Amino acid sequence: MADFLGMMKQAAQLQSKMKAMQAELDQIEVEGSSGGGLVQVRMSAKMEVRGVSIDPSLLKPDEGGVLEDLLVAAHADAHRKAEAAMQEKMQALTGGLGLPPGLGLG
Numbered sequence: 001m002a003d004f005l006g007m008m009k010q011a012a013q014l015q016s017k018m019k020a021m022q023a024e025l026d027q028i029e030v031e032g033s034s035g036g037g038l039v040q041v042r043m044s045a046k047m048e049v050r051g052v053s054i055d056p057s058l059l060k061p062d063e064g065g066v067l068e069d070l071l072v073a074a075h076a077d078a079h080r081k082a083e084a085a086m087q088e089k090m091q092a093l094t095g096g097l098g099l100p101p102g103l104g105l106g
Contacts, residue, residue, distance in 0.1 A: 022046070024089060025044065025045040025085070026046050026048075028045035028082075028089075029043065029044055030044075030045065030078055030081035031078060031081070032074045033077060034074040035058075037055075038058055039053070039054055039055070039070040039071055039073070040052070040053040041071070041075050041077070041078040043075075043078040043082050052074075054071075
């Protein structure tokens, strides 16, 4: 019975640490860019887009397709960086237990 109570206590501690990590992830911002920095997307490590910056040279009627492609690429770059930040925090929290991605995150 003592083992079960110890496991429950560890689970409660892990849950508390996960909540704290969620707050940290919300504070971490990454920036993805494309087109040599012409388009930038800021995103939290919780995958929330916080801002977009577009170089004025792309704001021409005939540049619409290029701008759309660069926005997608910048978002993908920011997403990769946010995933890496989240994984780093998760590994620090779990000590490399190899828990599935997204466990308790959201």
